[in-house]
Amino acid sequence: MSAHSAAAAAPRAWSAAASEARSGLFFVAPYLLVFAILLIYPLFSGMWLSLHKDDLFGGSEFIGLENYWRLMRDAVFLRSVRNTCYFVLLTVPALALIGLGFALALNNQTRRSAVLRGLFFSSSVLSVTIVTLIWRMVLIPDGGLIAAFRTKIGLPPVPFLSDAHLALPALAIVTIWWCIGLPMMLFLAALQQVPKDLYEAAALDNAGRWRTLIRITLPSIRRTAVVVIVIETILQFQLFGQAQIMTLGGPNNASLPIVLFIYQIGFQRWDIGYAAAASEVLFCIILLAAMAQFFVARGRRR
Amino acid sequence: MMVPSNRMPGSKRNWALGVILTISSLAMAAPLLWTLLLSLKPNDELLRGTQTVFSPPYTLRNYADILGHSAVFGWLLNSAIVSLAVTFGVLVLSSLALWIRAPALSRVQSDLYHRVVWSRHSRTIGDHRPASDVHAAIVRRRLRERGVRSVPRGPNEATRANPAGLTSKELEVLQLLAQGCSSAQLARRLHRSPKTVDHHVCSLLEKLGVHSRTEAVAAAYARGIVSVHQPTPTQPAD
Numbered sequence: 418m419s420a421h422s423a424a425a426a427a428p429r430a431w432s433a434a435a436s437e438a439r440s441g442l443f444f445v446a447p448y449l450l451v452f453a454i455l456l457i458y459p460l461f462s463g464m465w466l467s468l469h470k471d472d473l474f475g476g477s478e479f480i481g482l483e484n485y486w487r488l489m490r491d492a493v494f495l496r497s498v499r500n501t502c503y504f505v506l507l508t509v510p511a512l513a514l515i516g517l518g519f520a521l522a523l524n525n526q527t528r529r530s531a532v533l534r535g536l537f538f539s540s541s542v543l544s545v546t547i548v549t550l551i552w553r554m555v556l557i558p559d560g561g562l563i564a565a566f567r568t569k570i571g572l573p574p575v576p577f578l579s580d581a582h583l584a585l586p587a588l589a590i591v592t593i594w595w596c597i598g599l600p601m602m603l604f605l606a607a608l609q610q611v612p613k614d615l616y617e618a619a620a621l622d623n624a625g626r627w628r629t630l631i632r633i634t635l636p637s638i639r640r641t642a643v644v645v646i647v648i649e650t651i652l653q654f655q656l657f658g659q660a661q662i663m664t665l666g667g668p669n670n671a672s673l674p675i676v677l678f679i680y681q682i683g684f685q686r687w688d689i690g691y692a693a694a695a696s697e698v699l700f701c702i703i704l705l706a707a708m709a710q711f712f713v714a715r716g717r718r719r
Numbered sequence: 720m721m722v723p724s725n726r727m728p729g730s731k732r733n734w735a736l737g738v739i740l741t742i743s744s745l746a747m748a749a750p751l752l753w754t755l756l757l758s759l760k761p762n763d764e765l766l767r768g769t770q771t772v773f774s775p776p777y778t779l780r781n782y783a784d785i786l787g788h789s790a791v792f793g794w795l796l797n798s799a800i801v802s803l804a805v806t807f808g809v810l811v812l813s814s815l816a817l818w819i820r821a822p823a824l825s826r827v828q829s830d831l832y833h834r835v836v837w838s839r840h841s842r843t844i845g846d847h848r849p850a851s852d853v854h855a856a857i858v859r860r861r862l863r864e865r866g867v868r869s870v871p872r873g874p875n876e877a878t879r880a881n882p883a884g885l886t887s888k889e890l891e892v893l894q895l896l897a898q899g900c901s902s903a904q905l906a907r908r909l910h911r912s913p914k915t916v917d918h919h920v921c922s923l924l925e926k927l928g929v930h931s932r933t934e935a936v937a938a939a940y941a942r943g944i945v946s947v948h949q950p951t952p953t954q955p956a957d
Contacts, residue, residue: 447815448812522740539751551754555753562749562750612930613930622917
């Protein structure tokens with residue numbers, strides 16, 4: 418009897434699953450369509466474009482991997498790759514650590530913490546144009562905020578944005594100031610998810626603040642730390658607006674990031690195929706960096 | 720004895736934290752305040768230098784100029800249209816894509832609910848034992864009849880009589896917890912080490928199926944294990 422009813426139920430369950438899959442597909446279809454048109458198609462057409470010599474005005478010629486060989490020999494491109502990696506190293510660890518520090522310090526219900534959370538997040542709502550405008554007026558040697566302070570105590574003003582060694586660190590400081598809100602919020606959310614009984618158990622065992630932080634808080638928010646680092650790496654590899662508005666990649670390409678290189682090649686010199694090849698290289702770099710972090714984090718847990 | 724020696728480094732640490740937070744909030748706010756001050760100065764004055772920024776007179780002329788420039792509102796409208804359209808599009812597409820998960824989610828939840836609630840019921844209320852317990856009792860009896868000594872006997876008589884399968888010691892601890900005792904106080908009253916007391920607390924939390932002492936006390940009141948007018952089981956508060 419029971420075997421019979423199970424046999425009868427099986428096809429019904431199967432068809433119910435099939436109809437659920439059908440209606441599910443119907444619901445997901447609009448998203449998939451937009452995803453395909455706006456993401457998948459450009460991704461592959463970009464790859465196709467990178468194999469051509471193309472100027473968007475009609476002249477298109479298949480040249481295979483020639484664009485990529487050119488990139489490997491292009492000193493300006495290699496400089497921009499170095500600049501971008503340096504910039505990522507300057508910003509991502511700082512963003513993660515400062516964000517974590519703020520989150521740990523402000524993870525309580527006092528009014529002071531609420532005000533400071535608002536303040537530290539406030540810069541994140543600004544657009545890149547406003548951020549760079551504000552910081553130009555802080556950094557410029559001719560009447561900027563830092564220059565004004567330095568002249569007041571008798572020091573010469575520093576030309577942050579036109580010094581080859583200071584331009585990228587200056588952009589990094591601007592970027593940290595601008596982006597610190599998101600890591601802080603992610604870490605705050607993670608800290609609130611840590612079960613209270615873990616802290617209770619730690620308090621019962623008379624664990625100090627430091628030990629509680631090392632043994633309970635940090636292991637509990639490890640996944641969020643990975644997410645923060647991956648997100649910020651992806652974002653900071655795409656540095657463009659700050660460099661474009663504040664330094665134009667100068668002086669002498671000292672602060673030229675990859676995306677600005679792509680922009681100049683593609684939309685100022687109209688060498689679209691070459692720019693597409695550079696974009697593919699950037700895509701691979703970001704993919705590798707993000708995946709490396711992901712696998713390192715997963716491997717450590719095992 | 721312990722408390723004051725613990726508090727000293729704590730307050731010093733809080734003081735250091737305050738300093739760090741003050742410095743970082745200044746660093747965060749300084750560019751914004753600087754820009755605000757610049758916006759309150761007429762442009763021809765700023766072209767000559769920024770020495771006068773920290774001293775009045777200030778003027779709202781720049782803001783009046785912006786608001787008088789009618790194109791600004793058109794630009795604001797553009798921004799509003801774009802951001803509304805983006806928000807709407809993302810919400811519609813993403814919630815449609817999420818909708819497919821909804822039946823699966825609710826099925827999992829109800830399944831979980833049944834399992835958790837029913838298993839807990841049969842364990843804590845204890846008036847109808849699940850069939851597996853009866854079988855286990857029969858097997859135990861037969862094993863003993865054949866001379867096997869080390870058959871677990873299950874909870875003792877007193878424990879079986881207690882609600883939620885608590886031992887008498889756990890019951891005592893729970894009653895003291897309900898009076899707001901800390902670990903140290905529990906240890907003193909029960910003449911046990913804090914470690915032992917914590918073991919009792921741990922196992923009673925598990926038996927009640929709760930995560931914290933506060934929840935345990937709430938559950939105890941809710942189930943009538945502890946009542947408001949209960950006398951203290953051991954000696955009165957010191």
